[in-house]
Amino acid sequence: MGGDSLNIFIKAAFIDNMILAYFLGMCSYLAVSKTVKTAVGLGLAVIFVLGITMPINWAINTYLLADNAIVNGVSLTFLRLILFIAVIASMVQLVEMVIEKVSPALYNALGIFLPLITVNCAILGGSLFMVSREYAFGESVAFGLGSGLGWFLAIVAIASIREKLRTADVPPALRGLGIAFILTGLMGIAFMSLAGLNPGDYN
Amino acid sequence: MADTIVEPAKKGGLFGKEEKRLILDPLHSDNPITIQVLGICSALAVTSQVYKSLVMAIALIFVCAFSSLIISLLRKSIPGSIRMIVQLLVIAGLVQIVEIVLGAFAYSAYEQLSVFIGLIITNCIVMGRLEAFAMGDKHTPWQAFLDGIGNGLGYGWVLVGMAVVREIFGKGTLLGFSVMPESYVLNNLMVLPASSLFVIGVFIWIQRALDPTLVDKS
Numbered sequence: 285m286g287g288d289s290l291n292i293f294i295k296a297a298f299i300d301n302m303i304l305a306y307f308l309g310m311c312s313y314l315a316v317s318k319t320v321k322t323a324v325g326l327g328l329a330v331i332f333v334l335g336i337t338m339p340i341n342w343a344i345n346t347y348l349l350a351d352n353a354i355v356n357g358v359s360l361t362f363l364r365l366i367l368f369i370a371v372i373a374s375m376v377q378l379v380e381m382v383i384e385k386v387s388p389a390l391y392n393a394l395g396i397f398l399p400l401i402t403v404n405c406a407i408l409g410g411s412l413f414m415v416s417r418e419y420a421f422g423e424s425v426a427f428g429l430g431s432g433l434g435w436f437l438a439i440v441a442i443a444s445i446r447e448k449l450r451t452a453d454v455p456p457a458l459r460g461l462g463i464a465f466i467l468t469g470l471m472g473i474a475f476m477s478l479a480g481l482n483p484g485d486y487n
Numbered sequence: 488m489a490d491t492i493v494e495p496a497k498k499g500g501l502f503g504k505e506e507k508r509l510i511l512d513p514l515h516s517d518n519p520i521t522i523q524v525l526g527i528c529s530a531l532a533v534t535s536q537v538y539k540s541l542v543m544a545i546a547l548i549f550v551c552a553f554s555s556l557i558i559s560l561l562r563k564s565i566p567g568s569i570r571m572i573v574q575l576l577v578i579a580g581l582v583q584i585v586e587i588v589l590g591a592f593a594y595s596a597y598e599q600l601s602v603f604i605g606l607i608i609t610n611c612i613v614m615g616r617l618e619a620f621a622m623g624d625k626h627t628p629w630q631a632f633l634d635g636i637g638n639g640l641g642y643g644w645v646l647v648g649m650a651v652v653r654e655i656f657g658k659g660t661l662l663g664f665s666v667m668p669e670s671y672v673l674n675n676l677m678v679l680p681a682s683s684l685f686v687i688g689v690f691i692w693i694q695r696a697l698d699p700t701l702v703d704k705s
Contacts, residue, residue: 307531311611362587365605366579373572378704399571403609405528412602456702458697461524462688465657469684476681 289426292419296430302406303438304472309406313439316394323443324436325390326401329379331432336409337375338428341368341411342421369402369413376402388486406435425438438475442467490542509633513641516680519612521691522647522701526612529603530646531683538661540650542589542596544643546604548636550581551613555635559621559628574617575608582607649686653677 302308307328316326344367346459349357380398384391390399401407411433414424445467506551519525526547533539554577558565565573586604589597597604616638621631654660657677659667676682695701 307680307683308528308606310527310531311525314527362583365583365586365608366576369575369579369608370572373575400611402571403611403614405606405609408609409528409602409606412605413506416601430677431640457699458688458692459702461521462691462695465684465688465691469681469688472681472684473679 286420288299288479292423293426293430296427297434297437299473300431300480301434301438301472301475302409302431303435304468304475306409308409309404309435311335312400312404313435313442317439317443317446317464320440320443320447322390322393323439325383325387325394326398327436327439328402329383329394329398329401330406330435331429333372333379333407334376334428334435335425336428336430337368337372337407338410338414338424339421340371340375342414342424344368344371345415359472364415368408372407372411373402406431433472441471506630506633509639510640511629512598513634513637513646515641515694516701518533518641518645518694519638520642521694523612523615525615526610526642527687528577529610530642530649531687532601532680533600534646534650534653534683535657535678535680536599536688537647537650537654539596539599540592540643540646542605543600544639544646546589547607547612547642548639550578550585550607550610551616551642552632552635554581554613555579555616555621555631555696556628558617559626559631562622562624565622570622574614576682578613578617579608596644612642645690646686649683649690652686653682657682 296302300306303310303313309332312326317323332388345364348354349360349364349367351361354360376399379401380391383394385396410428414427442464446464449467458466503627513519517523520527520530529543533543554574557577558574561573584606585607586597589600589604616635620626620634651661654662655666656674659665659671659673
């Protein structure tokens with residue numbers, strides 16, 4: 285059990301990295317990765333939200349929505365998406381209030397992207413992966429923290445590269461977004477080598 | 488529904504200049520993926536096959552158009568403080584419909600797309616258009632509906648375009664039919680998820696090289 289959770293944690297952080305293998309949470313990843321400082325702040329917020337929402341959504345899915353959970357013979361799984369997103373939205377609200385209190389500077393730097401963690405696909409995606417992979421409670425906590433860490437690493441790495449890139453000579457049409465995409469692709473391949481390059485796994 | 492049809496009629500019919508712009512702009516100069524960089528998350532993961540991206544594009548056009556229409560009709564009665572939650576609920580409801588319909592009529596697509604259908608909820612294009620367009624008082628529900636369709640199409644054609652490149656070079660097929668000659672050696676790089684980032688990077692490069700007004704200023 286303990287070994288399983290550790291495996292899932294490491295796999296989620298490095299091999300099945302949310303950004304570099306599944307492209308989840310790309311929007312804020314591209315928009316907030318211009319400086320390392322804001323990237324670190326957003327990364328930490330994502331780790332926190334993922335770590336909290338995953339167990340809550342696991343409990344909702346297992347004790348409220350599963351077949352025969354409340355009323356015998358009734359399955360409430362059609363409410364899954366709506367309940368998951370409601371949990372996530374309220375957790376993000378919580379994080380927002382905490383950051384505003386603890387570090388107003390970071391709060392201002394993150395701006396609109398803090399509330400937008402709600403629509404960060406990595407968070408909802410994590411919960412949906414957890415359901416489709418049928419994780420147990422401990423595993424879902426490990427998966428949440430692992431994916432959060434992976435997201436954090438990826439955004440900090442690209443922010444550092446983009447800070448350096450400001451002095452590089454990139455073709456005008458490729459500047460900004462274009463080069464950021466290509467960089468992310470290269471990082472994805474680098475991360476993939478952790479698992480061994482096997483295209484068959486990705487079909 | 489009545490005012491949705493009557494209002495635009497004053498401004499030159501159902502398909503006046505304004506309406507045409509709403510559909511055509513998102514296809515190129517205001518493309519949600521390559522210019523506004525919205526909705527990348529799901530875009531990249533489903534482009535390994537043309538079939539998957541077609542289903543995804545149709546699902547997104549449906550959700551985007553009808554959520555814009557519904558929110559635009561409701562906009563005067565939604566309190567500002569809870570508008571995000573109302574928007575999410577409308578979107579989540581529509582996505583749930585898509586998921587149930589796909590599960591019933593196109594089970595193979597439903598299986599292959601797995602969580603990515605659910606992730607339409609968090610697709611920034613849908614939310615972004617609701618915030619930026621459908622909630623605005625200047626726009627009629629009919630215009631909001633067209634704006635939803637336009638942005639869905641803008642998303643869809645980039646998605647399908649990327650999928651065509653990746654499927655032809657990666658698998659030598661198009662919609663599952665072999666199109667490349669026997670001697671063609673499959674390019675395994677194109678099957679890897681990372682290649683979609685290269686493809687979209689090159690798309691952005693080509694688009695901006697052809698139209699220098701779109702280049703990033705910073």
